[in-house]
Amino acid sequence: QIVIENTGTGPAFDLLIADAFADANLTLVPGSVAFTFGGFTQADVAITETAGGFSFEFDDTATGEPIPLQANDILTITYSAVLATDAPLAESFLNTATVGYDSLPGDPLDENGDPVVDRDYDVEDSTTVATAPTLSKTPIASSFAETDSVLGSTPFDLAIGEEVTYSYTLTLPEIGMESVIFTDDLPAGMDFVSFDNVVYGTGLTDLAGAVLGTPVLTATGLNDFTLDFGDILNPAENNPPTLGPDDEITFTVTGRVNGDFGAGSTLTNTATLTVDPDGATPALDTAIATADVRVVEPELSIAKTGPVALDPGDTGAYQIVLQNTGPAVVPDATGPAYDVVLSDPLPAELSLDIASLVFTDGLGGVLTPTALTATATGFEATFAVLLPDAIIQANYDAVLSASADALGVVVNTATAEYDSAPGDDPNQETYTPVSDDHSLASRPTLEKSTLTSEHSETPEDNDGDLVQDLAIGETVTYELVLTLPEIPMDQIVLRDTLPTGLTFVNVEVTELGSAITVGGSNVAADADAAAVLAETGQTITLTLADVVNSDTSSAGEAGVDTITVQITARVDAITANSGVLPNTQLTNTGGLTVTPEGEGALDEVTDTAVVEIVEPNLTLEKTGDIAVNPGDIVDY
Numbered sequence: 034q035i036v037i038e039n040t041g042t043g044p045a046f047d048l049l050i051a052d053a054f055a056d057a058n059l060t061l062v063p064g065s066v067a068f069t070f071g072g073f074t075q076a077d078v079a080i081t082e083t084a085g086g087f088s089f090e091f092d093d094t095a096t097g098e099p100i101p102l103q104a105n106d107i108l109t110i111t112y113s114a115v116l117a118t119d120a121p122l123a124e125s126f127l128n129t130a131t132v133g134y135d136s137l138p139g140d141p142l143d144e145n146g147d148p149v150v151d152r153d154y155d156v157e158d159s160t161t162v163a164t165a166p167t168l169s170k171t172p173i174a175s176s177f178a179e180t181d182s183v184l185g186s187t188p189f190d191l192a193i194g195e196e197v198t199y200s201y202t203l204t205l206p207e208i209g210m211e212s213v214i215f216t217d218d219l220p221a222g223m224d225f226v227s228f229d230n231v232v233y234g235t236g237l238t239d240l241a242g243a244v245l246g247t248p249v250l251t252a253t254g255l256n257d258f259t260l261d262f263g264d265i266l267n268p269a270e271n272n273p274p275t276l277g278p279d280d281e282i283t284f285t286v287t288g289r290v291n292g293d294f295g296a297g298s299t300l301t302n303t304a305t306l307t308v309d310p311d312g313a314t315p316a317l318d319t320a321i322a323t324a325d326v327r328v329v330e331p332e333l334s335i336a337k338t339g340p341v342a343l344d345p346g347d348t349g350a351y352q353i354v355l356q357n358t359g360p361a362v363v364p365d366a367t368g369p370a371y372d373v374v375l376s377d378p379l380p381a382e383l384s385l386d387i388a389s390l391v392f393t394d395g396l397g398g399v400l401t402p403t404a405l406t407a408t409a410t411g412f413e414a415t416f417a418v419l420l421p422d423a424i425i426q427a428n429y430d431a432v433l434s435a436s437a438d439a440l441g442v443v444v445n446t447a448t449a450e451y452d453s454a455p456g457d458d459p460n461q462e463t464y465t466p467v468s469d470d471h472s473l474a475s476r477p478t479l480e481k482s483t484l485t486s487e488h489s490e491t492p493e494d495n496d497g498d499l500v501q502d503l504a505i506g507e508t509v510t511y512e513l514v515l516t517l518p519e520i521p522m523d524q525i526v527l528r529d530t531l532p533t534g535l536t537f538v539n540v541e542v543t544e545l546g547s548a549i550t551v552g553g554s555n556v557a558a559d560a561d562a563a564a565v566l567a568e569t570g571q572t573i574t575l576t577l578a579d580v581v582n583s584d585t586s587s588a589g590e591a592g593v594d595t596i597t598v599q600i601t602a603r604v605d606a607i608t609a610n611s612g613v614l615p616n617t618q619l620t621n622t623g624g625l626t627v628t629p630e631g632e633g634a635l636d637e638v639t640d641t642a643v644v645e646i647v648e649p650n651l652t653l654e655k656t657g658d659i660a661v662n663p664g665d666i667v668d669y
Contacts, residue, residue: 035130035158037108044101045154046138050110051088052130058120059128059162060084062113070108073100086128087112099138116164125161125207125269132156161269163206168215168306168320173285174198177455179369179418180329188299188327191290192368193462194454196226197326201304203282207269209240209311212261215248217286217304219256222294222328226287228260234279240264240311260284264311292462296330297363329368330453330462331419334358335469337377337447339431341520341629342474344636346435348386349473353377353427353447354395357419367421370451371461375425377447378411382437383473385409386430395424411445417455433473439638440516440589443473474518477525478589479625481640484512484599491647500618500645505610508538508603511642513623515596516589517549521630522580527598528624528637530572534610534646535602535619537573540566544597548584551577551596560596573600604646612648619644 035052039045054061066087067075073093078100080089091100091108102108116126137151172189176196181189191197203215219225233245248260267280294300306320334356340349355375359367379385387407392400392414402414416425433443448468454461483501487508503509513527531537542561545551551560565576575598584594602621604610611617621642628634657669 034112035110037102037110037132039102039104039106042104043136044103045134045136046099046101047133047135048091048099048102048108049088049133050091050130051086051132052112052128053086053088054114054128056126056128057085058117058126059114060117061086062115065113066110067112068108068110070106071100101138102134114162116162120164125163127159127161129157129159161207163208163310163317165317166206166213166306166308166320167202167204168304168322169202169204170302170304170322170324171200172197172324172326173200177369179420188325190329190366190368191300191326192329192453193290193292194458194460196287196289197223199286199288199302199324201284201286201322203306203320204276205234205237205265205267205280205282205308206310206317207267207276207280210265210267210308211240211311212263212307212309213265213282214307215260215262215304216253216307217258217260217302218254219258219288219302220300221256222291222298222300223256223288223302223326224291225252225256225258226289228258228284228286231282231284234267234277234281236268236270236279237282238266240266242266256288266311289460290326290328291460294328296328296332296360296368297366298328300326300328302326327366329366329421330360331357331368331370331421331451331464332360333370333373333419333449333451333464333467335447335449335467337469337471339471340473341632342476342518342627342635343433344476345433345437348430348432351429351431351471353469355419355425355427355449355467356395357421357423359421368453369421370419370453370464371417371455372450372452373416373419373425374413374450375416375427375447376411376413376449377427377445379409379431380443380445382434382441382443383431383445384434385411386432387412389428389430391428393426393428395426400425419451433475437475439476439478440518440594441475442519442587443475444470445473446470472519474520474629476635476638477518477625477627478516479527479623479638479640480514480516481621481623481642482512483642483644484510486510500643502647503604503644504647505604505606505612508601509535509644511600511602511621511623513598513600513625513640514591515598515625516591516594517580517582517596517627518629519548519582519584519587519594522582523628523630524576524578525580525596525628526626527575527577528572528626529574529600530622530624531602532619532621533571534605534607534617535571535621535644536605537568538601538603540564540573540575540598540600542575542577542596543599544592544595546582546584546591546593546595548582548593549596550581550583552579604644610646612646613650617646619646 078089133155141149248262251259303323309316337353339351343349357370403417404415406413446468448466450466452461452463491504545557552563567574624637624639626637658667
């Protein structure tokens with residue numbers, strides 16, 4: 034409203050009243066100008082209205098005469114304006130009312146008809162209208178250097194247990210305010226830690242002009258709080274008022290990510306600012322600001338590789354690859370893994386070559402653990418952090434004990450433990466360890482024995498020396514049982530060397546164990562057909578390719594992990610083969626060489642079988658009558 038009061042001693046005439054809005058954000062409400070004065074109302078004067086204000090002469094349109102404002106008279110004019118919906122927030126908008134008036138009414142003339150010189154007067158007054166405050170909120174820093182959480186990061190990534198610092202700026206209108214209340218609704222995945230660094234703009238005081246103190250903190254829920262700044266006066270320093278740092282309150286709030294939400298979750302923090310202007314004016318619209326952060330988490334994968342099989346006493350090269358691959362469903366939300374402990378305890382059959390142990394980043398760069406324990410029985414290495422996609426690679430040699438059992442399977446497990454925060458942080462998430470097993474097979478076995486001879490009449494062991502008896506020209510069938518390690522094999526080679534005095538007749542694969550395949554088949558006839566035979570002198574070799582023992586029982590079980598081969602030979606009728614005591618004994622030697630898939634051949638294992646030559650040795654003795662008479666019968 035405009036209040037015009039004649040505080041002088043004489044009347045004021047020819048009032049020209051105007052209010053032209055200086056700011057385009059203000060628009061006059063048409064028809065809103067109103068007054069009542071001495072029986073006159075706005076209907077009795079000619080008011081000119083535009084969007085930018087109004088003006089009128091205080092004259093009675095019925096008579097054309099000016100309406101005087103006598104000494105001590107008061108004229109009150111009210112009107113309304115609309116502030117544009119897109120008007121800048123937290124600013125003040127100036128408008129100025131003016132009144133021009135004279136000491137005499139109209140344009141009087143003297144007795145000579147000349148204009149009378151009276152006195153003209155002008156008066157003006159200005160006021161401002163303020164809009165609602167503004168609030169800005171920005172995450173500016175976090176407590177872990179390894180996360181992508183620096184000012185300007187999009188998104189602002191945080192690990193579980195990590196603290197984030199938000200910066201707030203409250204821009205206040207240049208008015209007196211009965212209350213200024215800030216509320217921060219932290220999301221369920223974040224805990225409130227503290228507020229700090231409150232800075233008031235120059236000139237901000239309470240309504241009494243006193244220095245502002247620390248706002249009152251009130252917890253309003255598990256994660257929410259309010260800051261009550263009390264009453265504040267923000268004086269207008271300029272005309273028109275301008276906003277600047279002197280109109281601001283700044284402070285920081287620290288929150289900590291808890292484990293309520295997992296990788297890829299967006300945590301939205303919503304803050305509000307409510308300002309209640311001094312006086313009867315209702316509270317201004319609440320200012321709202323939000324800021325998002327995203328939860329990131331590590332997820333490790335581990336793979337251990339080494340030799341498929343070793344001979345007792347041999348050395349094998351092992352490798353462990355540990356990588357922070359991140360969650361499979363949200364791989365772009367991968368966070369650093371902290372306090373990574375990689376351990377590989379070896380079973381009794383293996384011995385670590387400590388000097389061979391080395392850690393790299395998978396690209397050739399050497400890594401040094403923050404802590405390392407390594408003995409012949411294994412190692413444990415600690416690394417402070419493993420960044421997203423980064424690798425810890427461990428390489429070492431280990432020796433298989435010379436006393437390791439044939440057909441044994443040596444299993445050892447590499448394990449990695451890790452968490453979401455550096456050090457022993459009570460707020461961290463400790464993840465399920467990852468592990469990988471590696472199985473090492475030992476050498477195969479070969480058992481060779483005589484199965485049967487050609488003629489049932491030949492005594493199997495006539496002299497009780499536990500050796501198969503054979504006659505000259507008779508055939509013997511040997512049985513060779515190959516017990517294989519439980520691994521895939523590029524090939525197996527069976528070598529059988531006959532001594533001089535025996536000649537090969539036939540070789541046949543007669544049985545495959547239930548876990549054995551040759552070329553993908555578990556049929557003995559298929560394996561026999563696929564066998565490659567080579568005969569050199571007294572030695573014959575049988576080669577089977579693409580052999581797999583799929584058993585996992587580690588038992589070396591007959592009929593499961595075995596291949597049975599029968600070899601038939603014939604006793605040669607040579608002088609050296611004699612059944613005359615001491616009988617000739619012929620030793621047949623078999624050898625088995627296994628080549629694990631992708632590796633070199635294991636040492637050959639051998640076994641022998643002995644046969645003994647037996648011969649008939651008939652004696653002839655003839656007797657009869659010494660003398661008889663002619664014509665008599667002679668008895669022999």
